[in-house]
Amino acid sequence: MEKFLKRKLMVEGTSSLGNRASYDLSKRQHVEINLDGLPSDPGLRKRISIYHPNDRDRIRRHYLQQGPCQPKGHDFPQKKIGNIYRRFVPKWFEEHGNWPDIGAQAGGDVFVSDGYTNWKKKEKFKEHVGEQSTQARNDYRTRLTALLDCIRFLLSQGLAFRGDNESEESENHGNILELLYFLGDHNEYIKKVILSNAPGNHKMIAPSIQKDLVRACAMETTSDILREVGDEFFAILLDESRDISVKEQMEVALRFVNSQGCVVERFLGIVHVGDTTASSLKVALEGLFLKHNLSLSKLQLALVAVAKKKPQVAAFFNVVNNITTFVGASCKRRDLLMEKQLDKLQEALESGELLVGKGSNQERSLQRAGDTRWGSHYRSLTNLSIMFSSVIEVLQIIQEDGVKASQRGEAFSILSVMPTYEFAFILHLMMTILGITNQLSLALQRKDQDIVNAMDIVRVEKQHLQDMREEG
Template identity: 50%
Template sequence: MNWKNALERFNLHIGVVDSCHNHARIQFESFQDQRHGISNILRAHGRDMEVSYRTRLTAMLDVTRFLLKQGLSFRGHDESSSSLNRGNFLELLQWYSQRNEEVSKVINQNAPGNNQMISPAIQKDLTHACASEITVSIIEDIGNNVFSLMVDESRDISVKEQMGVVLRYVNKRGQVIERFLAIVHVSDTSSRSLKDAIDALFVKHGLSLSRLRGQGYDGASNMRGEFNGLKSLILQENPYARYIHCFSHQLQLVIVAVAKSNINVSDFFNYVSMIVNTTGASCKRRDQLRQIEHDRIVAMLEGGEISTGSGENQETNLARPGDTRWGSHYLTLVRLLSMWPSVIQVMENICDDSSSFDSRGVAKSLIQKMENYEFVFILHLMKMILGMTHELSLVLQQKDQNIVQAISLIESVKDQFQIFREEGWSTIMDKVNTFCELNEIPVLDMNDNCLIGGRSRRRKQIITNLHYYRVEIFYQVLFLKILHYYIR
């Protein structure tokens, strides 16, 4: 190399501003500068992604917790981008983002395509995570304390047998707490299958059967069976886990048992169900009944027959009775009595206007049945009897109720039944006769003879109306009622 021309050679090697040499020099200087290094750039980008991910996840959890707390569904019928309603989860998330700028920057089109966190699988994962945290909190709250177990099984809409498990315990502040623990799928509802499912659930959550002090189930044989029921299987392992049948549920079973034990009462409730089904067979009939009752109440208010007040004369409709719904029979009878003229008028409208001859025939027979003295008598009798048990049922369902008070209340109701059996005949006769006179229903002479129903005329047995209504219905129903209470 000729060093005389070194400077010229160097300038030629360096070249102009955008030469390869200058590009290499700039890259080398950037490499030496840690602030612009690749690792630092990647690290900074990673921190931004982490912040965005955390914000996005927090928003999804907020929406999930809200829907779970309110018991709302997540999915929508049409969740496409063109849909006007994409379901509760996506719509609530969209509403949330419109009111929170930080959330708006990290969801939907601003989120990476592979990290949207709105898929059904992600929604289920978030739901399961919330459920797991709640379960852990319940188990920690119980700690090493004793607890009681409440179990019931039912078939869901997918025709699968599900067992619901609820724990009852005293927390660290001395409060009695009931917490829903889990729904467990069981292959069948036999006592052994339920016991195996409970054992597996206790193992999963670290609960010990030795700390169980109470069992609460319904009256089914697989639950309360003396030899092979669920409560017996648990008692074999833990004799301190006492079984207590729900008093309010037991009360309802007594009511249903009495209704089915007396043929007259059983027949009466069958007709009551037909009346409720006929008047509520369609929205048109329900609206018609509601409007007729509304007009009748307005006319009575204007005429001064009734007065206004808080909670009085509210718009209502007939309630459907159910054997397993506490107090439903009583509510049905109360409303039927209060809406009697309106129900009769709806039945008459069906007879006059219905295009179906079957509906006309049913309505006509129901009117004849309702305007029968026996129907009115049993209606008032059962209303008065169920009125006594209804108050007891409401008290038994109170959370602060204990077994000593419950037994005392049951004894009090039995005394009321006994008093009503001895002194209530004249009271109910006055109510029935007054009601019949107001609604133009023929009142029977108790000294006249009547033919006992359920027998052919060839084998007829004639007794007086007084014997039939007082002995065959009044005394028999009250005797069965008191007898069932003493047995249970």
């Protein structure tokens, strides 16, 4: 029994160390890889799984571009088989050099990592290499081209690939398979080589293969974008959102003038970030630029966040954020706000303060501003200004009748700031400033905009800001 317990403790201790090692591995810092320093010899290469996930595709692509490595200059070790010493002979590279383009061949890891030493049985080479006729290669290219056409269509339309039930008896196999069936129904040659008519291990419909092809499409698209940018200056558009797992994401797009003199925008990528503070976004952006060999010196940033350098303005936006979050925290509070605003709107219409017309007096709600999209700040402040008195009334109701003391305290805290002159002054000041920059942003986003008009618009808007500064 004592020996059993000792053995059990040793196993559990080893497992615990393994878990800690895995944990440390997952926390490992991302180190930039020098592709030129990677060994060509497959026997010297590290397993792809030890590299950072963001580098694995680049490393695979590098190895594929390098082509096959044949270590002809090696002194291959001998092994005694029977009464004869045998070893690998470099000329076998030529004898068995017609490697196929596809598929996992026989032999498994023995020809990859474990090592093969039974040099007497050369027929194993033929089994590993496999034989592929011209017709088989043509069928494979047709099958691959058909699948790529379907993938490009789904990507361009932003559609899902998979279906809930992709079995033979399913009435709807999902978009990717249904598209393949559609192509086959309209092209007899494609029909002969895809899906059930393809070899068992060459159907190319596994999710892993689809993801590999999607990644290849993404890499080629990104390369085209970077070639289009060239050495020209560019601006960036950043936006933040949360994915289905509630992780913060930063979307990055480039805006630049192409060779035809038109202002264009190109989506560059999505990066997961820990938070949306300026420092975190900067680190993530630098990593993305480094990945695509983009120079920060070519980046022209509009410093719209400079207003927050003033403590009063920074405190103001904190209060605005608290208001939109607190009042919009429950359906009951939002409904109460809509009710109060509707009553005030009705009173204003009856008294003639507001005019009735198409598109006038639309229903509004408090809108939370995004940290990286300043157009949303303008809309947030505009709605708050229009609903100002209704928000005050809702906060007073929560302060008096709130269920929890913390709710009443939060309402009291906001009410101690919101009705003040300083808050109202900064609200109207920032609405005016952001109104000017918002008009500029909307003008520059027009599809028919060219560089000459864009420069004129920037000059006019800068003059508006300067006039505002000089006139006090």
